[in-house]
Amino acid sequence: MVIEIRGLTKRFGEDTVLDSVSLTVEEGKILGLVGRSGAGKSTLLRCINRLIPIDGGEVLVDRVNIASLSKPAIKELRRNIGMIFQSFSLLNRLTVYENIALPLKCWKYSKKHIRHKASELMEMVGIKGKANARPMELSGGQKQRVAIARALTMNPKILLCDEATSALDPQTANSILSLLCDINENLGITMVIVTHQMEVLTAVCGDMAILEKGKVTTAGKVKDIFMEKPPALRSLIGNRDIVELEDGVNIEIFLEQETFSYPVVSRLTRDLGIDCRIVGGDLINYRKTPIISLLINVPEKDVNRVTAFCRAGDVRWILRKMKASQSGGACNGI
Numbered sequence: 001m002v003i004e005i006r007g008l009t010k011r012f013g014e015d016t017v018l019d020s021v022s023l024t025v026e027e028g029k030i031l032g033l034v035g036r037s038g039a040g041k042s043t044l045l046r047c048i049n050r051l052i053p054i055d056g057g058e059v060l061v062d063r064v065n066i067a068s069l070s071k072p073a074i075k076e077l078r079r080n081i082g083m084i085f086q087s088f089s090l091l092n093r094l095t096v097y098e099n100i101a102l103p104l105k106c107w108k109y110s111k112k113h114i115r116h117k118a119s120e121l122m123e124m125v126g127i128k129g130k131a132n133a134r135p136m137e138l139s140g141g142q143k144q145r146v147a148i149a150r151a152l153t154m155n156p157k158i159l160l161c162d163e164a165t166s167a168l169d170p171q172t173a174n175s176i177l178s179l180l181c182d183i184n185e186n187l188g189i190t191m192v193i194v195t196h197q198m199e200v201l202t203a204v205c206g207d208m209a210i211l212e213k214g215k216v217t218t219a220g221k222v223k224d225i226f227m228e229k230p231p232a233l234r235s236l237i238g239n240r241d242i243v244e245l246e247d248g249v250n251i252e253i254f255l256e257q258e259t260f261s262y263p264v265v266s267r268l269t270r271d272l273g274i275d276c277r278i279v280g281g282d283l284i285n286y287r288k289t290p291i292i293s294l295l296i297n298v299p300e301k302d303v304n305r306v307t308a309f310c311r312a313g314d315v316r317w318i319l320r321k322m323k324a325s326q327s328g329g330a331c332n333g334i
C-alpha cells in the first residue's frame with residue numbers, strides 16, 4: 001500500500017508538532033524517518049494509523065483519505081497497519097503463543113486458523129521453540145521478534161516501526177533489521193521506520209526523511225542524501241574528521257561496486273600528472289553494498305580536469321571545499 005501525506009498539520013494545544021508535512025512512501029518500500037528528539041516522528045506514525053486526529057492536510061493510505069473513514073473502516077485500516085515499538089509492548093501474563101494469537105482472537109478467527117497462523121509466524125521470526133515462554137523469560141531481541149510476529153498476524157500491508165531496535169545491542173539490532181528486510185522483500189510490506197540510529201537508515205531504508213521541529217527539511221533516496229550530506233543530515237551525524245589544508249580544492253569521490261576496481265587516484269596522478277592529497281575517507285554499507293568515499297585535495301587549476309576525468313569514468317563526485325569564485329557545489333549524477 002502506498003502512503004501519501006500532504007500538508008499534514010498536527011497541534012497539541014498551542015504547539016504545532018507537525019507543520020505542513022508532505023511525504024510519500026511508495027508501495028513495498030522502506031522509508032526511514034529521523035530527527036532530533038521531539039521533532040514529531042512518533043506523532044507522524046500515529047497520524048498514519050489514525051491513532052490521533054489531524055488538524056490539517058491529508059493522509060492517504062492506498063489513495064483513501066483516512067480522515068473521512070467510518071468507524072468500521074478505521075478498524076479495517078488498523079488491520080492493514082502493523083506497529084512495533086522500542087518497548088515491545090507485550091503482555092507479560094501471556095505466553096509467546098498467546099501474545100501472538102491475541103489479535104486473531106479479537107478478530108474471532110477459528111482456533112484452527114489461530115494455531116496455524118501463530119505457528120507459521122513463530123517459525124518465520126525464529127522463535128518457534130519459545131511458544132510457551134513468557135516475555136520476562138526472553139531476551140530483548142526475542143521479545144522484538146514476538147512483537148513483529150504479533151504485528152504480522154492480520155497480514156498487514158504496512159508496518160510502522162517506532163525505534164524498534166533502539167533497546168537492543170548492535171548484533172541483536174542487526175538481526176532484527178535483517179528480519180525486517182526479509183519481511184519487506186518476501187511479503188512486499190510498505191514500512192516506515194522511525195530511528196535515531198543512522199546505521200538503520202543505511203542498512204535497510206531505500207528512502208528517508210529528516211524532520212526538524214515538525215517540518216520535513218530533507219527527503220529522498222538514502223544513498224543520495226548520505227553522499228550529498230546536506231546540513232540537516234550533518235546536524236544529526238556531526239561533521240566528519242578530515243585534514244584541513246590551507247590550499248587546493250577538496251573533491252569527494254565515491255566508489256561503488258562498478259568502480260571499485262578503477263584505480264582513480266593512480267590514474268589521476270600518473271596519467272594526468274595531478275597531485276592528489278588524501279584528506280579524508282569513509283565507508284558506508286548501503287543495504288549491504290559498500291560505498292567508499294574518498295576526499296582528495298587537488299590544486300585549484302586542476303579541478304576541471306579531475307571532474308572531467310570522473311565524469312568520463314562514471315565516478316560520482318562532489319566539490320566540497322571551494323573558493324567563493326567557484327561556489328555552487330557542483331556534482332555529477334546526484
Ligand SMILES: Nc1ncnc2c1ncn2[C@@H]1O[C@H](COP(=O)(O)OP(=O)(O)OP(=O)(O)O)[C@@H](O)[C@H]1O
Pocket residue numbers: 012017035036037038039040041042043044
Ligand atoms: N499526546 C500528546 N499531548 C501533548 N503533546 C504531545 C503528545 N504527544 C506528543 N506530544 C509532543 O509533541 C512533540 C513531538 O513528540 P514526538 O513523540 O512525536 O517526537 P519524536 O520525534 O518522536 O521524539 P523522540 O525521538 O524523543 O521519540 C513533543 O514536544 C511532545 O511533547
